[in-house]
Amino acid sequence: MSSSFRVPSVPPSGEVDIAAVFHAVWQQKVLVLFVSVGITLAAAVYAFTAKPEYQVSSVLRPAAINELDALNRSEVYQLPPGDALIKVGASLESYETRLNFFRANQALFKPFERPGRTLEQSFDAFNRDSLKLVLPDPKKSDSLSAYIGLGLNYPKGIDGVSVLNKFVDYAIDAEREQIAADLRVIVKNRLTELEGKIEAARSSYKTDKDARIATLQEADNLKRAQLQDELKALRQQIKTARQDRIAQLGEAIAIAKSLGIEKPTTPSALGEKTGGSSESSSVMRTEINNQQIPLYFMGVEALSAERTALLQRKSDDFTEGRIAQIARELQLLQSNREIEVLKQRQNEDLFLSGVEPLRAEVVRLKNLGNLDISNMKLVTIDRKALEPLRPVSPNKILILAIGVLVGGVLGVLAALIRHFIISGRRAKQQEVTPVLAGAAGKPLHERVIS
Template sequence: MSSSFRAPPVPPSDEIDIFALSHAIWRQKKLIAVVAGSVVLAATAYAFLVTPEYQVSSVLRPAAINELDALNRSEVYRLPPSEALIKVGASLESYDTRLGFFRANQKLFKEFERPGRTLEQSFEEFNRNSINLVLPDPKKADSISANIKLEMNYPQGVDGVAIVNNFIEYAIASEREQLAADLNVIVKNRLNELKGKLDAARSNYDTEKEAKIASLSESDSLRRAQLQDELKALRSQLKTQRVDRIAQLNEAISIAKSLGIRKPTTPSSLGDNERGSGSVMRTEVNNQQIPLYFMGVEALEAERAALTQRKTDDFTEGRIAQIAKELQLLQSNREIEILKRRENEDLFLSGVQPLRAEVSRLLNLSIDMSRLKLVTIDKLALEPLSPIKPKKMLILVSGLIFGIILGALIALFRHVIVLRREGFGGTDVTSTTILMSDQRKPITTN
């Protein structure tokens, strides 16, 4: 005889029976296998259908010192190898340089173009997601071990090796052109500065030359005026002396006439004539000046006539001839004439020889910028042996693990739902199975 009864609901417990859960999940191993297989299948499809992504890189190091020796020895532009490396790195990182390379090599970037996008928008996607630059540590920027690494991730179908290598060459060439332009500007500015100094030296020379000519002309004018004044004074003096002499002669003639002296005589001879002495030859020694009237009327009148008829007294003074000579010499200053006739006046500039030497050096400065080696390409980008994405084995293993975990979670979720239905549904049963936590086996009552 069978008895039927309603089993009271089992009160919920805070304890989790791990073994029971594991057993319940294991009973749904087919479900877990199906879910895991589905996930692995999806992961396999992704791993083999997704577009592979590759990575290439190139490494740049500072150039040798002798490569930049010609530029540094020019004394115009100094560029150490470490600074050249930083400049190339800045060019590689420059947005303008990258955009310029993108525009100049559009055939290499066909895979990055999308319908409805402008060239700049396609470049922005490439610049943001595909290329990466690793600059040297600032603390090691001056060391030989400093390097710059350029990396690029690209999908299959893109010639990443050509892009990286060509981009590095483009950036180096761009920096070399910029360096050549800077060098030309510096040389031109230096030449303009030297030209300004030479022009200043010429202006200073012209000023000194004009000042010297003016000084010489002024000195000659002053000397000429002084000589003319002296000549005028001498002539006036001589005229006065001549007039005074004529007055003296007039007075002496008057005395001589009164004494009856017609011929030159002496005081002693005049006394002998008055005494009527015979012919006697006398020698007279007298240290006193004989009065002028003793010359006699004839001599005095002859001298007065000559003085009266004289037109110039210049011949009577030797200084007048000397003054005339000096005035003749002052009519033309040979030094002034030579200064004015100078043709190549730059030869007479003082202190400009170093400036001319520097100008000549800068004009003859020849540095082949096209062969200037700014950096050393330590490692060129090479064709990768395998893609970096997707990692098929990792995806498959991850898919398998994820599928098993997902299947187990689904199985656990189903088991929890079944327990809740049995625990709170109040079902009449003929045979009730009770899970005993201590005995862990079902008990059936009939």
């Protein structure tokens, strides 16, 4: 026997002996195969036992312009097709709309319910993991790309097609009802505003009418007071004139008596009489004189008769023609026909000015109540959800492929780890054995390896 000591060759630091690694793995091919098969079987079990998950989607696009023409022509609520699509998209994304749909269709969501969870908690899980809204790229301004997509992932046992289609219809109906409610509020507010303007016109008309009546009454009262003052002054003037006439007649009577003038006479006749003229009384004389003959020449009889008549007079109104005119004017002022007509108006709205356009707008807005929004097409459902042909998960082929790949990798790693562990143990044993032999009195270089 020959004694020798073999030191295992170690590759330079940082270098890997690929052949040695491959040889080590090949020596443990059973382990690699066992791990690969185990991982692959585990992946296969998951692939064939996992609950299938399906996916459906729906796509919405803007409605045609004519679908919203009746609403836009109302001049009350403007809703272009693009804005209508955005509104419906906001409704589809709304948490409240989704929760209300969940509550209204609990029978469709029974599989989502979990023991110990409230209705809202079950909905939150469904809303977070199942419903996804897909929007177009905002960088693209092409109108052809305007759409809104909605996807639903659901496990087996749920009618996902009905859930998605009903939810889309529910969101559209909810938005349509919201638009109808908004339209009603806007129309109501506009009508209230117009009624306020018409009422303001009524108030202005009433104020103007009352002011007109007050002006006419004031004018009549002023005219009546002026006429009454004039009448009173005229009567006082006539009375004073009558009293003056009576006083004049009294003086004239006294003078006539002192002169013995009983009958009307003239100055020339009186002179002849006092001068003793013997002309026959049958002679008629005519005297032309530009001077006013004194009143006493009328004679006592005529003057006394006039004075007696003046004293017995009850009213002097007939002596002044203006008094009759004043009486006529006062009689006319007893009733103002214009005031009576103003007060007797029945339908005062007919006399309001500037309200014709307001009334026409009121009629137009009230006719908007006949606008049928329930059948208005806000969006076009470009693609409804259809029953999927196969589940989107689990992908059995992909899972098996990944299982095989992962199993192979893990098998190789396991083989390498086992190889390095065994190699490390052997290296330690080889280092310990020479030490033990030297302690027994044998030289190290004489170690015999059989």
